[in-house]
Amino acid sequence: MRYLRAEARMRRIISGLLATVLLSAIGCSHARYSAANLPNEYIAPHHVSARHVDLSQMPRTSAPSEWLQPGDTVEVSIATGVEKGVPSKWKLRLDTNGAVDVPLVGPVPIAGLTPNLASERIRDQSIQRGLYVDPKVTLSVEERRSYQITVVGAVNEPDTYEIPATSCDLMTALTMAKGVSDEASRFIEIRHSATAIADLANRPTPVGPDGVALVSFQQQAPMAPVVNVDLANLSSLPPQSLTLLDGSVVSVTREPKRIVSVIGLVKKPDQVEMPDGEDLTLLDAIARAGGTTLSIADKVHIIRTVPGAGQPVVIEASLSDARSGGVDNMRLAAGDIVSVEETPATVALQTVRSFFRVGFSAAVPGL
Numbered sequence: 001m002r003y004l005r006a007e008a009r010m011r012r013i014i015s016g017l018l019a020t021v022l023l024s025a026i027g028c029s030h031a032r033y034s035a036a037n038l039p040n041e042y043i044a045p046h047h048v049s050a051r052h053v054d055l056s057q058m059p060r061t062s063a064p065s066e067w068l069q070p071g072d073t074v075e076v077s078i079a080t081g082v083e084k085g086v087p088s089k090w091k092l093r094l095d096t097n098g099a100v101d102v103p104l105v106g107p108v109p110i111a112g113l114t115p116n117l118a119s120e121r122i123r124d125q126s127i128q129r130g131l132y133v134d135p136k137v138t139l140s141v142e143e144r145r146s147y148q149i150t151v152v153g154a155v156n157e158p159d160t161y162e163i164p165a166t167s168c169d170l171m172t173a174l175t176m177a178k179g180v181s182d183e184a185s186r187f188i189e190i191r192h193s194a195t196a197i198a199d200l201a202n203r204p205t206p207v208g209p210d211g212v213a214l215v216s217f218q219q220q221a222p223m224a225p226v227v228n229v230d231l232a233n234l235s236s237l238p239p240q241s242l243t244l245l246d247g248s249v250v251s252v253t254r255e256p257k258r259i260v261s262v263i264g265l266v267k268k269p270d271q272v273e274m275p276d277g278e279d280l281t282l283l284d285a286i287a288r289a290g291g292t293t294l295s296i297a298d299k300v301h302i303i304r305t306v307p308g309a310g311q312p313v314v315i316e317a318s319l320s321d322a323r324s325g326g327v328d329n330m331r332l333a334a335g336d337i338v339s340v341e342e343t344p345a346t347v348a349l350q351t352v353r354s355f356f357r358v359g360f361s362a363a364v365p366g367l
Contacts, residue, residue, distance in 0.1 A: 035302075035317045035328040042306055042313055044333035049255060049277035050154070050184035053231040059239040061169040066114045069165045070098045070203060071145030074115070076122065078102075079136040091142055096203055104131055115139045149244050151177040153252035154184035163244070170229065170242040173250050180252055183276050186231040187253040196245035197223045258334035262289035265297045265340040280332045283322050292319070292340055294349055299341040304333060 033042065068074070072094050079087040092100040098111025105126045110118035116139075123137040146162040156178035163172055170190065174180060200223055227241050244250070258274035267290030274280040282300065286292065302315040315330070319340075322329035332338070 031311075031313045033313060033315050035315055035321075035330050036326075038315060038330075041309065042304060042315070044279075044304075044331045044336075046331070047258075047274075047277065047279050048186050048232045050180040050186055050231055050252070051182065051277045053186060053234065055171065055174065055179075055231070058171045058234055059237055059242055060171060061239045061243045063112075063166045065164070065166050067166060068094060068098075068111050068113055068115070068118055068141070069145050070094045070096050070111055071165060072141060073143040073145075074100065074110075074118070075140050075142050076100065076102055077138050078105075078122075078126065078132070079138075080132050081134075081136075094145075096199060098203070102126075105129065110139075115141060147244060147246040147248070149173050149176075149247075150249045151252070152249065154181045154254045155179065155252050156181050165246075168244045169239075170244065170250065173244060174252075183254050185253045185255045188229040188231065189251045189253065190227040190229065190242075190244065191249045191251070192223060192225055192227075192245050193247040194225065196247050197225060200245060260285050260332050260334070261337045262286060263337065263339050264300075265293045265342065265346060267291055267293055274332070274334060281322075281329050282317060282332060282338065283319075283329050285332055285338050286319070286340065294346050296345055296349060297340050297343075299343050300328075301339045301341055302330070302332070303337040303339070305335060306333075 033039065063069070073091060074094070075089055075091050077087045077089040088103075090103055092102065094100055094111055095107075097109065099107040099109040100122075101107050102122055105122060106129065108122050108125045110121055113121060119137045119139040122139065123135055126132045126135055126137070145165045147165055147168045148160055149163050149168065150160045151173050152158045155174065158177060161173065161176040163176060170188070223240075223243070223245070229237065229242070255276050258280075260272045260274060260280060261270075262272050262285050263269045266286060270289060272280070272285050272288045282302070286300075298319045300317040300319060302317060303312050304315060305312040317328040317330060318326075319328070321327070
């Protein structure tokens with residue numbers, strides 16, 4: 001029992017010394033504000049993580065699933081009416097230019113068309129090239145091209161997935177990985193391979209049946225090798241930035257540990273870890289430090305350093321105001337130092353307690 005009391009007393013002493021040294025280092029020349037009059041630049045922002053974001057609002061880049069894409073495999077047959085037996089069938093792959101090399105007919109661009117429209121284009125080209133008079137062309141899809149996409153980091157099932165090229169975007173990749181995990185931050189990095197970027201840049205834009213370039217396949221700007229996505233700004237992201245290419249790697253960043261230090265008149269002065277994806281208020285931090293050592297403790301200093309703002313500032317708050325639902329129960333920022341301060345009232349109460357404790361110990365032998 002004596003050891004526990006001595007340890008608690010030593011912790012309070014160290015905590016008090018830390019608070020004194022800290023505030024002395026900050027000095028009186030540094031800015032001080034009350035919680036009610038805190039300038040906007042020093043207000044802790046609301047913490048946004050992936051769990052706060054409605055990912056269904058993410059811009060999509062998917063093309064219609066029936067459209068043919070470079071890399072798709074199709075089966076083509078041409079019936080002319082003069083052949084004997086069943087018309088020949090060929091399995092053909094769309095090249096990087098979106099064309100198929102049909103025997104006798106030659107290359108025919110069909111990317112961006114539906115199978116029916118692709119059949120009509122092959123028929124028209126065979127007639128225009130003087131090969132057939134009135135052929136019947138059929139085309140069916142044998143295998144859709146898929147991309148190998150690797151999803152790592154703070155997702156529920158990190159792995160490499162095959163995703164159809166027509167729907168290969170960030171939203172699909174996250175869905176395949178069963179969504180982001182609880183420790184996911186709002187920041188995602190997408191890395192594209194140089195080969196895939198070059199392939200995309202050199203690929204001609206497919207032309208529809210009316211001869212007009214298909215907008216869904218057009219690239220508005222060269223694809224960057226690394227794309228950094230902030231889920232808090234989804235509305236401002238162009239859909240193209242969320243497009244994935246063959247071999248792309250999606251990395252969902254984990255939340256860094258966010259720490260607040262609580263010192264002074266608390267039972268367990270220590271560093272307090274802020275909850276993943278959530279805000280931490282003044283009362284929450286003090287509760288996690290075991291509460292105050294004295295019920296009358298009221299004065300609190302929050303020492304806050306804002307990146308780029310230079311010197312730290314001291315924010316003065318009142319626990320009584322915070323408990324009554326006032327603005328003093330402020331949101332804390334990572335790196336804050338919360339110091340529950342000594343006041344004349346707390347010093348007087350501790351003196352009285354020490355007096356009675358010493359008197360009682362002297363009156364009872366062995367204590």
